[in-house]
Amino acid sequence: MISASYFDGKTSRLYHVQLHVDNGMAQVSGDISREISIAELRVSERTLYAARRVTFPDGAYLESSDHVGFNDMLATTGFEDSLVVRLQHSWRAVVAFALLIVAFLILSYMFVLPWAAKVIARNLPASVETTIGMGALDFLDKNVFTPSKLSPEKQDSIRTRFDQLHSIQDGGPPVELVFRSSKAGANAYAFPSRQIVVTDQIVTLLDNDEELMAVLTHESGHIVEHHFTRRLIQSSTIAVGATMLFGDVSSVIAGIPTLLLDLKYSRDAERDADAYAISVLKNNGIPVENLALVFTKLKQQAKGNDPVPYLSTHPLTEERLEQIRKAE
Amino acid sequence: MTSLENQLEQDAPQKFSFTGTGSEYFGIWIVNILLSLVTLGIYSAWAKVRRNRYFYSNTYVAHSSFDYHGNPIAILKGRVIAIVLFTLYNLAIRSSFRFVGIMLLAMAIIMPWLIWKSLQFRLYNTSYRGIRFGFRGSASQAYMKFLLLPVLTLFTVYLLAPFTHQRIKKFQHSESRFGASYFSFNGKVGEFYIAYLIGIGALIAGLVAISIVFGSGLMVFFAHSRDVKPDPSIVAGFFKFIFALYIWIFAIFPLFLTLIQNLIWNNTELAGHRFQSNLKWGKMTFIVVTNILGVICTLGLFAPFAHIRYLKYRVESMTLIPDGSIDNFVAASEEQISATGDGVADVFDFDLSL
Numbered sequence: 001m002i003s004a005s006y007f008d009g010k011t012s013r014l015y016h017v018q019l020h021v022d023n024g025m026a027q028v029s030g031d032i033s034r035e036i037s038i039a040e041l042r043v044s045e046r047t048l049y050a051a052r053r054v055t056f057p058d059g060a061y062l063e064s065s066d067h068v069g070f071n072d073m074l075a076t077t078g079f080e081d082s083l084v085v086r087l088q089h090s091w092r093a094v095v096a097f098a099l100l101i102v103a104f105l106i107l108s109y110m111f112v113l114p115w116a117a118k119v120i121a122r123n124l125p126a127s128v129e130t131t132i133g134m135g136a137l138d139f140l141d142k143n144v145f146t147p148s149k150l151s152p153e154k155q156d157s158i159r160t161r162f163d164q165l166h167s168i169q170d171g172g173p174p175v176e177l178v179f180r181s182s183k184a185g186a187n188a189y190a191f192p193s194r195q196i197v198v199t200d201q202i203v204t205l206l207d208n209d210e211e212l213m214a215v216l217t218h219e220s221g222h223i224v225e226h227h228f229t230r231r232l233i234q235s236s237t238i239a240v241g242a243t244m245l246f247g248d249v250s251s252v253i254a255g256i257p258t259l260l261l262d263l264k265y266s267r268d269a270e271r272d273a274d275a276y277a278i279s280v281l282k283n284n285g286i287p288v289e290n291l292a293l294v295f296t297k298l299k300q301q302a303k304g305n306d307p308v309p310y311l312s313t314h315p316l317t318e319e320r321l322e323q324i325r326k327a328e
Numbered sequence: 329m330t331s332l333e334n335q336l337e338q339d340a341p342q343k344f345s346f347t348g349t350g351s352e353y354f355g356i357w358i359v360n361i362l363l364s365l366v367t368l369g370i371y372s373a374w375a376k377v378r379r380n381r382y383f384y385s386n387t388y389v390a391h392s393s394f395d396y397h398g399n400p401i402a403i404l405k406g407r408v409i410a411i412v413l414f415t416l417y418n419l420a421i422r423s424s425f426r427f428v429g430i431m432l433l434a435m436a437i438i439m440p441w442l443i444w445k446s447l448q449f450r451l452y453n454t455s456y457r458g459i460r461f462g463f464r465g466s467a468s469q470a471y472m473k474f475l476l477l478p479v480l481t482l483f484t485v486y487l488l489a490p491f492t493h494q495r496i497k498k499f500q501h502s503e504s505r506f507g508a509s510y511f512s513f514n515g516k517v518g519e520f521y522i523a524y525l526i527g528i529g530a531l532i533a534g535l536v537a538i539s540i541v542f543g544s545g546l547m548v549f550f551a552h553s554r555d556v557k558p559d560p561s562i563v564a565g566f567f568k569f570i571f572a573l574y575i576w577i578f579a580i581f582p583l584f585l586t587l588i589q590n591l592i593w594n595n596t597e598l599a600g601h602r603f604q605s606n607l608k609w610g611k612m613t614f615i616v617v618t619n620i621l622g623v624i625c626t627l628g629l630f631a632p633f634a635h636i637r638y639l640k641y642r643v644e645s646m647t648l649i650p651d652g653s654i655d656n657f658v659a660a661s662e663e664q665i666s667a668t669g670d671g672v673a674d675v676f677d678f679d680l681s682l
Contacts, residue, residue: 007458012657049347
């Protein structure tokens with residue numbers, strides 16, 4: 001016999017009652033009397049402190065905070081908690097599951113997601129990447145870039161030299177060079193629409209054809225490897241995953257992993273592009289050290305120290321130089 | 329008990345209490361995540377029902393608890409639609425900047441309907457003492473409050489924001505019902521303006537104070553920004569400034585939340601019964617800031633504990649001030665509500681509760 005509060009489902013009145021189970025029949029007595037077969041009743045899941053509910057077929061229910069008495073009574077009816085409830089309250093299961101989840105997340109992040117993104121990006125119709133790239137270039141043209149001031153002859157000579165490198169090894173259409181002047185300083189940008197934006201500033205900074213070719217092969221590495229699309233897929237997946245895991249605590253917190261975890265993918269992409277550039281330069285008999293010289297010059301231009309590796313979108317310059325030295 | 333004592337007992341303020349614990353919720357959270365991963369996300373709808381049931385059934389007032397009745401299949405349908413919308417939206421905004429306008433317009437048209445549906449679903453699936461809550465507001469009112477007013481607010485450089493906020497809360501609260509009885513909301517526009525002014529005033533005062541204390545460091549940093557190798561102490565001064573700024577913004581958010589929750593619930597009534605919300609800014613800030621630090625330091629494992637702490641404080645700051653017995657509410661006639669809106673609001677992270 002346990003004490004409980006009974007509600008009839010039609011009004012908010014609280015009836016003080018006693019619940020008694022005998023021979024498969026539940027008997028309610030007190031402010032209201034009812035008798036019903038326990039087969040028709042539904043019992044809420046066990047928790048540590050929330051009142052236990054017993055719901056009748058007509059929507060009436062009773063709740064009891066006498067957890068010990070209630071569990072004893074349930075035990076006599078042969079009732080068993082569902083598997084999920086037992087797992088939730090077993091610390092062994094919870095710790096094991098937590099470890100499984102962590103292992104799963106790490107494996108997904110390190111291997112499964114990059115692999116899946118690669119497969120998807122390679123099999124995407126070219127028109128998708130073209131649309132994405134054109135849109136991005138339009139936007140930058142309006143906000144960051146101005147028309148190039150390089151002479152058409154200079155532009156043509158760079159194009160000719162670049163085309164001679166036969167750099168496109170993935171069988172796709174040729175990579176197009178686009179010349180712009182940039183407010184953001186010396187750089188070259190790869191777009192998934194198979195375009196590379198060459199800024200006047202980087203042409204001036206490098207002032208040397210072989211170094212410029214080193215940069216351009218690095219950028220075509222990004223294009224051939226579909227880095228932009230792969231990272232788009234990867235970062236969207238992480239964003240959705242983080243929102244599902246932590247979104248109900250704080251959307252600010254949910255945003256942190258997206259930012260931090262994406263950095264590794266960014267550095268991996270730079271390393272891949274370096275490797276691609278090294279192989280193309282070697283095939284064309286251009287000394288690989290040109291790539292190293294570019295990094296040194298870009299580093300000098302950036303004036304500062306290298307940031308902490310795990311907080312950086314590009315690998316450390318020292319590390320990249322090491323990769324190049326090994327290639328020589 | 330004599331009838332006089334009964335009367336006194338009935339009129340005594342009833343504090344809300346929350347009995348959920350972080351450690352128990354941790355188990356529920358982990359099992360939910362694992363099963364959701366194993367079933368490729370399908371279980372997440374059932375996970376949501378388990379989570380809400382846990383939260384609701386641990387929330388007590390006047391000796392009885394709340395219950396959640398959401399149907400997992402309906403939630404699953406809502407989530408599928410949410411994911412489709414989310415994917416379309418992301419593809420559109422990243423693929424071409426021409427689509428952004430069209431997509432934003434489409435979202436603006438869909439969102440008020442989804443918010444409206446999700447309000448209906450959430451309230452309809454909440455019960456207390458066996459009586460379901462519900463929401464009456466019409467779609468046209470929802471478009472008025474969740475589309476027209478926010479757009480007007482944009483055009484007035486947010487000067488209308490407190491007004492819009494008041495209208496939205498008035499809509500939500502006075503169209504909500506418990507059984508057949510409607511809530512009412514008396515929060516005045518002026519009070520919302522005062523809350524916003526206090527929040528913004530505190531934000532600005534803090535920024536000024538931070539600029540005075542750390543500003544010299546910032547000036548030095550900019551003066552030396554062209555140096556090839558800046559002095560580490562100068563860089564440190566700059567980071568101190570940024571850090572103080574962040575902390576202050578995190579501290580102001582709970583202040584705003586505190587002011588608004590108190591304002592809203594202190595002005596809400598249900599058939600003569602009143603509510604009181606007594607959140608304190610200091611405690612709220614402490615909880616929010618330590619929660620964020622805790623989640624970051626444990627790489628996310630503290631999240632369920634953080635959630636419970638936050639919820640417990642917000643729930644337990646509430647009091648019901650009865651006007652006589654609360655035994656006399658009657659259930660309304662039932663109607664079925666599609667869950668589409670509920671699922672979408674979840675992915676887009678809209679907080680429509682409390």
